[in-house]
Amino acid sequence: MNQKEKIAEEIIRLRISQMIVNEEYKAKRLKVSVHLALGHEAIAVAVSETLEKDDNLLPTHRNIAYNLARAGKLRPILDEYLLKPTGLNAGHSGSMNLLNPERNIIYTSSILGNQFPVAVGLAMAGKIAGKKNVTIVMAGDGSIEEGAFYESMLMAQSLRVPVIFLAENNEWSMSTRIDQRRCSIDVSLLAKSLDIRYAYLEGNDPYKYIEALKDLRKFSVESSVPVCVEVKVATLGERRLPSSPEFPEGEFINYHSGPAPEVDLSEWPMIKQSDDDPIFALTKHIEKSVLEEDARRQFTALQKEIA
Amino acid sequence: MEEKKSLKYLEHVNGMLRKVVGSHDRLVVYGQNVSAGSRISGFTKDFTVKDTGKIINTTNTENSLVGFGFGMMLGGGKAAFFMKQLDFLFLGIDQLVNTYNIIRNSGHAKGSFTILPVTVDMGYEGPQSSSNNFGDFCSMARIDGYAITNKYDVEKILDAHFGKPGFRIISVSQRMYKDDIIDPGEPILADKDMKFAQYKDGGDATLVSFNFAFPYAWRLGLELEKAGKKPAVFNVSYMTPIDWEPILTSVRRTGKLVVFDDSKSENLSCFSLLAAARGIGLKKDIFIKRKLGDNWLNPVSDAMEIDYEVIVRELML
Numbered sequence: 001m002n003q004k005e006k007i008a009e010e011i012i013r014l015r016i017s018q019m020i021v022n023e024e025y026k027a028k029r030l031k032v033s034v035h036l037a038l039g040h041e042a043i044a045v046a047v048s049e050t051l052e053k054d055d056n057l058l059p060t061h062r063n064i065a066y067n068l069a070r071a072g073k074l075r076p077i078l079d080e081y082l083l084k085p086t087g088l089n090a091g092h093s094g095s096m097n098l099l100n101p102e103r104n105i106i107y108t109s110s111i112l113g114n115q116f117p118v119a120v121g122l123a124m125a126g127k128i129a130g131k132k133n134v135t136i137v138m139a140g141d142g143s144i145e146e147g148a149f150y151e152s153m154l155m156a157q158s159l160r161v162p163v164i165f166l167a168e169n170n171e172w173s174m175s176t177r178i179d180q181r182r183c184s185i186d187v188s189l190l191a192k193s194l195d196i197r198y199a200y201l202e203g204n205d206p207y208k209y210i211e212a213l214k215d216l217r218k219f220s221v222e223s224s225v226p227v228c229v230e231v232k233v234a235t236l237g238e239r240r241l242p243s244s245p246e247f248p249e250g251e252f253i254n255y256h257s258g259p260a261p262e263v264d265l266s267e268w269p270m271i272k273q274s275d276d277d278p279i280f281a282l283t284k285h286i287e288k289s290v291l292e293e294d295a296r297r298q299f300t301a302l303q304k305e306i307a
Numbered sequence: 308m309e310e311k312k313s314l315k316y317l318e319h320v321n322g323m324l325r326k327v328v329g330s331h332d333r334l335v336v337y338g339q340n341v342s343a344g345s346r347i348s349g350f351t352k353d354f355t356v357k358d359t360g361k362i363i364n365t366t367n368t369e370n371s372l373v374g375f376g377f378g379m380m381l382g383g384g385k386a387a388f389f390m391k392q393l394d395f396l397f398l399g400i401d402q403l404v405n406t407y408n409i410i411r412n413s414g415h416a417k418g419s420f421t422i423l424p425v426t427v428d429m430g431y432e433g434p435q436s437s438s439n440n441f442g443d444f445c446s447m448a449r450i451d452g453y454a455i456t457n458k459y460d461v462e463k464i465l466d467a468h469f470g471k472p473g474f475r476i477i478s479v480s481q482r483m484y485k486d487d488i489i490d491p492g493e494p495i496l497a498d499k500d501m502k503f504a505q506y507k508d509g510g511d512a513t514l515v516s517f518n519f520a521f522p523y524a525w526r527l528g529l530e531l532e533k534a535g536k537k538p539a540v541f542n543v544s545y546m547t548p549i550d551w552e553p554i555l556t557s558v559r560r561t562g563k564l565v566v567f568d569d570s571k572s573e574n575l576s577c578f579s580l581l582a583a584a585r586g587i588g589l590k591k592d593i594f595i596k597r598k599l600g601d602n603w604l605n606p607v608s609d610a611m612e613i614d615y616e617v618i619v620r621e622l623m624l
Contacts, residue, residue, distance in 0.1 A: 093412065093413075099415070101413070101415045106381060106415065107381060107413075108409070109406070109409070110405075111401055111406075114374060114402060114405055116374070117368075117372070117373070117378060118402075118406060119378060120371070120374075120375050121375035121377060121378020121380070121381070121382065121386070122379070122382040123382075124384065125378065125380075125383055125384030125418065126382055128335060128359070129382075129383070129384070148370055148371050148374065151366070151370065152371050152374075154366055155365070155366055155368060155371055155372075158366060159363065
């Protein structure tokens with residue numbers, strides 16, 4: 001299997017793994033609340049591929065895709081959601097603060113924005129210790145509204161420390177769209193005002209993402225400066241509520257947390273036929289039949305893993 | 308005969324801090340104006356760190372400055388955040404509670420983080436800057452917190468905790484800055500973490516001070532001695548309830564307890580001592596707390612007005 005196919009395999013593994021978690025969720029077997037990240041697989045795999053040994057990764061409460069990518073397995077993560085001693089953190093963390101320090105995930109924040117300054121401190125500790133590493137801290141379009149986002153970018157640039165601020169923009173904060181809650185924020189201008197390099201990623205092309213992130217990592221480490229990346233994502237699993245007088249066609253509900261009732265486990269795990277779905281985006285690079293074959297193989301393997 | 312020069316509280320705190328700050332490898336000292344202007348009114352004057360460390364005059368980003376320290380700690384570093392005013396720490400409460408809980412639950416934070424705020428307890432600040440009880444901060448996430456009130460505290464608390472693995476808050480009192488520092492001598496009894504110390508022993512009354520109230524308890528101890536009585540004097544440096552048994556042992560002997568707490572908070576560690584002591588039966592208990600008048604939001608003094616003669620008389624009965 002070549003590198004391109006390996007990346008595709010990872011994205012499919014993350015998707016089917018999440019679908020299995022979703023089925024467990026629907027069956028009410030999970031002990032904790034989980035924020036699925038269906039649709040976030042391409043960026044999660046790209047970040048995971050970018051990380052080097054001493055790097056730090058600080059995801060948010062929606063960390064499942066990153067944890068699956070770094071752990072390489074479903075069982076310990078599922079066990080953590082069941083709060084079993086065999087869980088990734090022995091049932092001590094649950095979902096929103098799930099960690100894997102041996103595989104670079106050193107902190108996860110369920111509080112919007114708390115992770116940003118922690119990342120700057122980690123980067124400073126690395127700098128003082130003479131490490132040549134980077135700290136990647138995740139955000140959403142909701143958490144960049146927190147003052148800590150601006151404060152931490154300001155601190156990181158003032159202190160000249162290598163941090164990649166990576167904002168996953170899915171245009172929703174819980175059930176509120178950006179245009180329902182605030183004016184637009186041009187993150188590129190915000191970064192520019194602090195003289196921080198900015199990059200925008202879209203299309204769920206994992207190969208382009210990996211190339212861009214590796215370049216940015218190199219720049220951040222070599223120059224000892226922060227960079228800011230915004231990536232467009234769609235958190236899949238949306239649905240419409242039953243019709244009501246106010247919403248005759250049913251109110252549109254973006255997926256936030258809990259089970260995604262309209263997503264079913266399937267051997268071919270594509271949810272949406274558009275670039276919003278990283279599985280669809282893979283079909284531009286690899287024959288669909290090859291992907292389908294791999295999906296069937298992984299479906300069986302994952303079922304076996306959790307049996 | 309040469310007159311012994313008195314040592315001011317701030318001078319002694321700063322002198323001891325200079326010593327410990329200069330002794331740690333890879334220490335990052337940071338805060339607003341830590342090495343600029345008045346150096347936080349002399350609190351961080353003449354600080355130097357080893358070549359492996361760093362002193363940072365920071366941005367005005369208190370929430371992030373707290374999170375930054377936890378990040379340093381998580382990364383195995385040593386961080387010391389000096390703050391001009393305890394009130395500024397309100398902006399960092401989310402980090403103090405949630406971030407600290409996450410990283411200590413992980414068991415992977417091997418570094419050190421110390422926050423050293425000045426408790427602005429002189430008063431006259433008006434409606435702002437009115438927090439003088441950092442026990443409030445400590446109780447929210449069971450944070451180790453220590454108040455420095457005398458010469459022994461300065462030496463032992465900083466020596467025991469500054470730069471050591473883990474997280475704690477160590478605060479100093481602005482009210483005492485220009486006062487001669489009280490030297491109570493070696494304690495008769497103290498725990499290894501300096502959560503409490505007993506400086507006098509006697510069978511006539513048990514005096515216990517909390518927060519930054521030690522000068523009041525010390526003064527009452529001296530007044531009682533002048534009246535021919537022997538008090539036991541304790542100072543509780545720790546901000547949340549501790550094992551009260553050493554103090555209760557004294558209370559069982561004296562049957563008389565005087566508790567001092569100069570905080571304006573209603574969330575006081577001393578309540579738990581009072582409840583425990585009252586449970587064993589007391590001949591007399593006096594609780595001296597900062598009383599807030601109708602004008603407490605106005606610029607008024609934070610000092611407690613205590614009539615020592617009255618208290619001595621009550622304890623003589």
